[in-house]
Amino acid sequence: MQGAPALLLASDWVPGRSPAGFLVAEKFDGVRAFWDGRQLRTRSGQVLGAPAWFLERLPADQPLDGELWLGHGRFDDTSALLRRQRVDDAAWRTLRYQLFELPDAPGPFAERAELLRALVQRLGWAQLQAAEQRRIGDAAALQARLAEVVQAGGEGLMLHRADAPYVTGRSELLYKLKPQQDAEATVVGYTAGRGRHAGRVGALRVRDDTGREFLLGSGLSDAQREDPPPVGALVTYTHRGETSRGLPRFATFLRVRDEP
Template structure:
């Protein structure tokens, strides 16, 4: 009888502990989901036009990395998903917010993504550095805001945290020389910013990207069979331009049912055999517009990476 009462009480107690454990897991999971759904309000770039006077502005290299926002606790993607960075990577980060790029090096975007998109981070994060181009929600102009991080790093040096160098522009010729220097090194282009502007978000006229080539995104809607040496594989992708980008980048096009372009250049042999899937979003480069307003000489650049943590094409600010 006593044994029966004892085991009944033990079962009830065990059930209570199981209930508490499940409740804790549920709350923890809920909290993590809430963090992932917090989409940061970011600064975005407009495109530089040679008619714009940028004398007195500052310039820096536009890094082709993974855009990441540090909210004081977590590194977050543009879509609001938390990157699974190792604790030792962010251990020395400040409590104030930062905006920048997770970067491995020039022309290593795909390798960068393969590191930062893993659910379980590994030692390859030691090759990554976080390059900061903005210190959000701080007073003063751009250099004042970046100076806050610079002072922080003087007191607490960090191997993985760096401030992107900003150089003052004294002439359009200087800008052109720097652009070609960066391109010769395999860089993507430049970013020019008005240093007097206070912190703002959205697409700004005071923050511009400078490239010889422009880029845009489209959605794969079909395939065109290859000919000649590409017989039996994909010759080109059919791709639907994204309406929101058409309004901004290709304003002379008629909206109607949408605009489809063909992109064959830039695809590797492997990509022609295993092309991006239908519905995938890809980034392409182009040089100006045709007389009809279409992107001229579109070239496939990359597929937007969608990972289990749903990080976006990163770097595209």
């Protein structure tokens, strides 16, 4: 596996804040994929076994950042498709590559978004799409847009500073807004189960990118307790803010996120 590509990562949006100065797009619940001009790679650096015809339609001289997406509510289907040992050609023809960034391109994000839209239009391939970017005037209109997206089956919104240069790492230039907060952490160990969970995993011990360690027990299925995500796996969990000690409140396991 190659090294993980350097990508821009989102922070959580503060409710009530004005979205003025940001471009707002739907948050697609797919598998993030970075195109380096030769290969499609996941956030962790795994090379995706895409069909040759799919890769040949991507620009050889322009890196791309986006989500491979089958549609609303189909993350598990997308993940399963990308994990298959044998390429499912027919299924790949239903997959869309929803693009939201032109890595290393000059200028502010608003200009890069226009360049991305023009690139997709020029290539004229229905499976390659540029995420629609909107300017939204105030907090009330932002909540209305969030409700509209969620009602249609979407996951939430992404807010990117219109004047932001291209940077990588976790940044306050990019935010995510969802009805329920979520975040990611890496599995570093396990605790033993008790009672009806005796003999299997009771909770995952995880560490986030700030170095905080905590347990994720709620949300694990019996099958996941029998065969838990391996140490080193990146998992997504939901929470409701933070405790007085600065740890996620009501942290609940959602799914393994790192690999498709």
